[in-house]
Amino acid sequence: MLKTELILTLLNINRIGKKTINKLILNPLPETIDAISILNFIIENLPNYKLNLNIQDVIMAKNKSLNIINYCKKNNIRIMTILDEDFPIKLKIIPNNPVIIFYKGNKSCIIENKSVAIIGTRYPTLESEKITRNLAKLFSNRNYIIVSGLAHGIDYNAHFSTVKNHNKTLAVLPSGISNIYPADHKLLCDEILYNNGCIISEYFPLEAPYKNYFVERDRLQSALSLGVIVVECGVKSGTMYTVNFAEEQNKIICCYKHDKMNYSCRGGNTKLLKDKNVLIIDNNYNINVVENLFENKLHEINTWIHDLTSSNEQILFDF
Structure with a gap:
């Protein structure tokens, strides 16, 4: 304390x-x-x-x-700081790393490394809502923690599908934990906690969301995950911030390839799919390929953390 x-x-x-x-x-x-x-x-x-x-x-x-x-x-809000032994290394090593996390719910959702972020636009097509729910169900049933940002649209569907299947999801807030944003997702937060999930924020509990907080939130979604899956987003979507952070943090980046790509709400998908480093997911899902990559990344990270902690090497922070 x-x-x-x-x-x-x-x-x-x-x-x-x-x-x-x-x-x-x-x-x-x-x-x-x-x-x-x-x-x-x-x-x-x-x-x-x-x-x-x-x-x-x-x-x-x-x-x-x-x-x-x-x-x-x-108010049953717990706190972890960068000085705590169990503060996740994955949060320590990113640029502009957080120094404090406020959370409610299952702490293991923050610490465990087997997690994937499912992200996208606040205004998805009905097709993309269905795709999001299917992906969240599939990965959460395989014991992945589903990470997203509690926003309307893709985020909501990722969280909702996970709790509907009684699995764990982690919501990263752009506001204080007692000032849920968006406010109409308070019930969803209750469902997340009831299903052994977790909600977190790096801001003081009563803080309102500010413009830069949304971008800061995006870096944590990526940092807390093995990789990100983009379901649907425009070129100027905030989702692209998360993708950029994922690239900077050496995370796996996946993007859904829709049958019809000529919608403005999929401009971000079109851009990402031109990148040879982005893994394509389509109607066949390529799930086995995706999961193999995530499992390899998980093994790589766990091995690195084990070697780091065994050597008592000091972790250098980004200034």
Whole structure:
């Protein structure tokens, strides 16, 4: 809990964000987390930063952090930070990595590596809704955690199909966990939790969704998955952000090839299918090929994590 309080206090100080915290925690942490110790910790390890901090700033930040911790306790919201031993390595190693995660539900959905993101437009065709539900059912029945962003459209259908089949799905929010967005998916969140799934956010519980939060959410969807499956999206769709993050994070990228590709809502599919590194899924699904790739990726990641933890090698964070 002391580590949680430290990270929350740092996040509540103006001009200290994720990148700065990543630098700070490479240094020996303060033995106590009273305001003076935290202030000295910052000043000593960020000598060239002009933060103009004083003790009152830290006291205010510390009080805010305690309020958040108390709020989370009362509302059954759990917290994990980058200082925790079980904070997933897959979240530590990405650029602009999160330093805190708020979650409700099954923690193993965050930690386990056997997961796939199913993503796409908020305004899918009926055909694509059906395809999404079939894919979510198929992969979740094979014990994959289905990851998506709780948005309308493809995301909703991926989550809904998974819980309908009583399987686990992980919803990544672009808002605080007590400020579900979109609001009309609160019932879906209840169903996700009832079926041993999980909802997560890197934002303070009551935060509203901001424009940049949607893009930040996209990087986590990719990071939490072995790969992404694009069902349907336009060229300028937010889905393409997730695809770009997946490419940057060396994830498997799959894209559905529809019988009719001349719809504007499938412009993103058309673009992706021209990329030789993108795996094509069609009406025959190529599921065995896809699953073999995911299983190989899973083995590769698990082996890498085992070797890393066995060697006690320090994980370097991206600044």
